[in-house]
Amino acid sequence: MSTTVRSSGPHIESRDTVKRAMWDVSIALIPVIAAAGIFFGPWALYLIFASAFATAIVEIPFVWKQLSWRNPLGDGSAFLAGLLFGLTLAPGSPWWIPIFGAVMIVVVAKQAFGGLGHNFFNPALVARAILLAAYPGLSTGWRVPLEYDAVTTATPLTGASADYLELFLGYIPGSIGEVSALALLIGAAYLLVRGILGWRVTIGYLGAAVITALILGVDPLFTILAGSIMFAALFMASDMVTSPVARFPQLIYGIGCGVLTVTIRELTQLPEGTTYAVLIMNGLTPLINATVVQTFFGDVVKRGRRFMVAGAAAAVLVVAVGVAFGTGALSSFAESYYVDGATRQDLASFFPGARHVHRYDSERDGVRVEQVFLNREPAGYLVYASEYGYKSRIDMVLALDNEDRIIGIRVADHNESATLGALIRRPSFLNQFLRRSTDNPDAVVDSLDVISGATVSSRAVASAVQEALSFRIAPAAPAGRIEVGEDGEYEGTGSGYNGRIRVRVTVEGGEVTAIEILSHSETPDIGGPALERISEAVIDRQSLDVDTVSGATGTSRGVLGAIQNALGD
Amino acid sequence: MDNTSIKKFPIGGTHLPEEKELTTHVAITPLPVPAEVLIPLKQHLGAPVEPAVKVGDRVRRGDVLGHRIQTGIRAIVHSSVTGEVLGFEDAPMPDGSTVHAVRIRPDQSAQTDETLMKPLDLEGLSAEDYRAAVIARVEEAGIVGLGGATFPTHIKLGLEDPVDTVVINGAECEPYITVDDRLMQERADALFRGLEIVRRTVGAERGVVACEINKPDALQKIREMAVNYPHIDAQALDTRYPHGAEKHLIKAVLDREVPLRALPSAVGVLVNNVQTVIAIADAVDSGRPLTHRVVTVSGHGVHEPKNLLVPVGATIGDAIEFCGGDAVTDPVIVVGGPMTGLEISNRAIPMTKSTGGIVLLTVEEHAGNVHMACINCGKCVEVCPMYLPPSRMTAYVNANMLEEATNAGLHACILCGACQFVCPSKRPLVEWIKKGRSLVSPVRR
Numbered sequence A: 001m002s003t004t005v006r007s008s009g010p011h012i013e014s015r016d017t018v019k020r021a022m023w024d025v026s027i028a029l030i031p032v033i034a035a036a037g038i039f040f041g042p043w044a045l046y047l048i049f050a051s052a053f054a055t056a057i058v059e060i061p062f063v064w065k066q067l068s069w070r071n072p073l074g075d076g077s078a079f080l081a082g083l084l085f086g087l088t089l090a091p092g093s094p095w096w097i098p099i100f101g102a103v104m105i106v107v108v109a110k111q112a113f114g115g116l117g118h119n120f121f122n123p124a125l126v127a128r129a130i131l132l133a134a135y136p137g138l139s140t141g142w143r144v145p146l147e148y149d150a151v152t153t154a155t156p157l158t159g160a161s162a163d164y165l166e167l168f169l170g171y172i173p174g175s176i177g178e179v180s181a182l183a184l185l186i187g188a189a190y191l192l193v194r195g196i197l198g199w200r201v202t203i204g205y206l207g208a209a210v211i212t213a214l215i216l217g218v219d220p221l222f223t224i225l226a227g228s229i230m231f232a233a234l235f236m237a238s239d240m241v242t243s244p245v246a247r248f249p250q251l252i253y254g255i256g257c258g259v260l261t262v263t264i265r266e267l268t269q270l271p272e273g274t275t276y277a278v279l280i281m282n283g284l285t286p287l288i289n290a291t292v293v294q295t296f297f298g299d300v301v302k303r304g305r306r307f308m309v310a311g312a313a314a315a316v317l318v319v320a321v322g323v324a325f326g327t328g329a330l331s332s333f334a335e336s337y338y339v340d341g342a343t344r345q346d347l348a349s350f351f352p353g354a355r356h357v358h359r360y361d362s363e364r365d366g367v368r369v370e371q372v373f374l375n376r377e378p379a380g381y382l383v384y385a386s387e388y389g390y391k392s393r394i395d396m397v398l399a400l401d402n403e404d405r406i407i408g409i410r411v412a413d414h415n416e417s418a419t420l421g422a423l424i425r426r427p428s429f430l431n432q433f434l435r436r437s438t439d440n441p442d443a444v445v446d447s448l449d450v451i452s453g454a455t456v457s458s459r460a461v462a463s464a465v466q467e468a469l470s471f472r473i474a475p476a477a478p479a480g481r482i483e484v485g486e487d488g489e490y491e492g493t494g495s496g497y498n499g500r501i502r503v504r505v506t507v508e509g510g511e512v513t514a515i516e517i518l519s520h521s522e523t524p525d526i527g528g529p530a531l532e533r534i535s536e537a538v539i540d541r542q543s544l545d546v547d548t549v550s551g552a553t554g555t556s557r558g559v560l561g562a563i564q565n566a567l568g569d
Numbered sequence B: 001m002d003n004t005s006i007k008k009f010p011i012g013g014t015h016l017p018e019e020k021e022l023t024t025h026v027a028i029t030p031l032p033v034p035a036e037v038l039i040p041l042k043q044h045l046g047a048p049v050e051p052a053v054k055v056g057d058r059v060r061r062g063d064v065l066g067h068r069i070q071t072g073i074r075a076i077v078h079s080s081v082t083g084e085v086l087g088f089e090d091a092p093m094p095d096g097s098t099v100h101a102v103r104i105r106p107d108q109s110a111q112t113d114e115t116l117m118k119p120l121d122l123e124g125l126s127a128e129d130y131r132a133a134v135i136a137r138v139e140e141a142g143i144v145g146l147g148g149a150t151f152p153t154h155i156k157l158g159l160e161d162p163v164d165t166v167v168i169n170g171a172e173c174e175p176y177i178t179v180d181d182r183l184m185q186e187r188a189d190a191l192f193r194g195l196e197i198v199r200r201t202v203g204a205e206r207g208v209v210a211c212e213i214n215k216p217d218a219l220q221k222i223r224e225m226a227v228n229y230p231h232i233d234a235q236a237l238d239t240r241y242p243h244g245a246e247k248h249l250i251k252a253v254l255d256r257e258v259p260l261r262a263l264p265s266a267v268g269v270l271v272n273n274v275q276t277v278i279a280i281a282d283a284v285d286s287g288r289p290l291t292h293r294v295v296t297v298s299g300h301g302v303h304e305p306k307n308l309l310v311p312v313g314a315t316i317g318d319a320i321e322f323c324g325g326d327a328v329t330d331p332v333i334v335v336g337g338p339m340t341g342l343e344i345s346n347r348a349i350p351m352t353k354s355t356g357g358i359v360l361l362t363v364e365e366h367a368g369n370v371h372m373a374c375i376n377c378g379k380c381v382e383v384c385p386m387y388l389p390p391s392r393m394t395a396y397v398n399a400n401m402l403e404e405a406t407n408a409g410l411h412a413c414i415l416c417g418a419c420q421f422v423c424p425s426k427r428p429l430v431e432w433i434k435k436g437r438s439l440v441s442p443v444r445r
């Protein structure tokens, strides 16, 4: 603070103050906080408010002069940063995280830069990024919405289905603040009325996220409803201090955030697309502010020139994109990462953070299996199965862990009667299938607890589950000593992590003597060595029952499959 | 034209507290002639005029006190009272400067004694002669732009650029001030008459009277009047500051953008203030020189807010006294509007042709003098009607990076103060912009 004597200029001032702006944003967070309380329970509320008050307290020595007994929270900026940080936490985070965050926000992210207004990076996100780097495991203390008194699990499961409406209202397992898009939007509406929401940032962010999702072949609606994008677009990216000041730059910044978030999520293994995307754009803000300058009122000549340049640039861009698509460069690129909307939903509900699946080629008896990878490690399977019920087909989705046990289940689609038939969607019914495994698929049907009045529908679900479990037995890994035929060279193929693997196996004197990899598209750094190791192990032991290479299970299984295929099994 | 449309300029601007209710229904009352008046010999943009009277002379209201002896931007000054010239002295001005002035003691019994020129008969004159006659009369009557800029009107009317539209600026976007508001209500006849004269003088096809919708009575009146004038339209403007800025008024009304550093005539427009045009009508039809003007005395710091017809040279103190004096202790006195006016403490400053308002702000509504760091909220950029980045511009000024500040638009700023008004950190942006300008050498401008 400093003082000036005004001789000229406006002698009146608006009633807006920094303090008021900060508290307005805090007020706008009330619906989200309420939703967090409802969905995640008291512990979430502890995390949020502990963060807020801890941050305000840690800041006291730095802003001592501005505080008084009547104004103990100063301008409210620390309290707000703490609130926002609290909302980014996983609902099962340990008690000390708020204090850790508070120190990071105040000391590292804010005061080291010179205090409010001088920081380049959103303090709440800086604290979050440090937290992620220091304790990566903490982001996985998920809880199931609405079942906070029951389970705390390593991965969020949900027995209920996750359709768009439910996502919108609040069934998203994730950070505290991301649980309900509806609550976020109510808060945003308040900010809009108060004239505080940087809506250009928000619109740019969401718009760009949708378009990027479309280009990368991801379900756009799901992209912005589930996960952190909505929260980031409304409350993180639009933070005044760290976003650009002028109109067009705000739009550019928002677009940058959207493109980066979705790209980071899809093309890398980083689960935290939003945090890094917004921080990167924060860093670019001074540059955008200084370079993207509006032409002055009355500078008609310059504006005309600008329009022409912009038009030319747009034309070049359109042509370039067209050519890229035409030559297939982009389309094949997009295809290799294609995960359809339904699968994406299931990934988010059953395997949060997982972005990649490997789809088994064959579809048998209406059963489809996708192996799920989380950070390149197999995390389990999604199995899709269906069966005819009372009057319609019932589509089921099962999530299996690596031990082939059911860890999640939902009814994807059905047209049974809206009253009794629809009860098959209830967790109380579906939960009986949890932890069933491929060991004994028939037990599912034998010990079924039917819904009275919906016997046929219940049985249909059970038989779909049975089928799904049975199917998972079939592609179980081959075992035992290889049986080989006559001497000679045999070729075969298998599916690896990234695509087909072709091998040539040489048999001499009843033994496999050489395995040559003819073609593959595995990654050179991880998949490549795995191919070698597996081939050597097979020759060594004369068996397909070899340990898969950790970190390259998909590749390992692929090459084993190819060898098996070559030997005519 | 659609008579009911409401227009506004497209980008920037802000909504201010209006406070017009205090005086919008208060009829203009004449300020009684004070014991003495002090009439500055420069009440226009330009150089002072030469005195035409001596100490001890008896002057009549309407007599010339100071005339121009050279060409250049000057406007004649007339006596606003009948009385005796006491002497010459330096009169204090609101901006802190002083101006050579004539002190006159009015003769209280003889104020109806007035020197008038002969009414002009413009009927049957050719376009050429009409123009010459009007411009000469405007010059003789000492008329300047009464919106505050005080540019001599005869020079403005004499510009060579072709003009197709004359716009009357009745936006009056400053809070509290109701001068044009009252004049549109009370003297619409003279306003339309004056506009017709100006329109024919500059050869424009069309005249527009523009008025913000926060003055419903005035708007109603000009809409009724416009029905009888085929060449004149009434145009409603949304309430948005600064609609009264000439170039923004043109943008709003006609959607024409006056290029940087150019005059409105570059886009075929002439803008005149409501009171100026009324003064022209009076000078032409009644032969009356410009000796009085309407001043709004308002604010929550004065007992009875009023619209006054004041003789030029009466002091600010005279006007405040007539309005019942201060209502609060130590009100902040602002000459002009609260947005662009100047803060004064000396009540002996005489009112001139440029004095549009005297606003007494209470300490509570007056802007404080504490400011905080810029929080990059972008509000200043959002409201800047010139599309400038005030936060960045002033950061450059404070870092003494004048080159960058200039490139960011230091000289394009119209000092409207909208940015400073909205700033939540209460940063004195206009102060810094002015400081930056004063640091840049005049050559660089």
Ligand code: SF4
Binding pocket: B383, B384, B385, B386, B387, B388, B389, B390, B412, B413, B414, B415, B416, B417, B418, B419, B420, B429, B430, B433
């Ligand atoms: S004072 Fe200057 S910078 Fe501020 S809003 Fe007005 S024109 Fe823009």
Ligand code: SF4
Binding pocket: A245, B373, B374, B375, B376, B377, B378, B379, B380, B381, B390, B391, B419, B422, B423, B424, B425, B426, B427
């Ligand atoms: S309005 Fe004030 S706080 Fe906001 S960007 Fe402008 S100067 Fe900074």
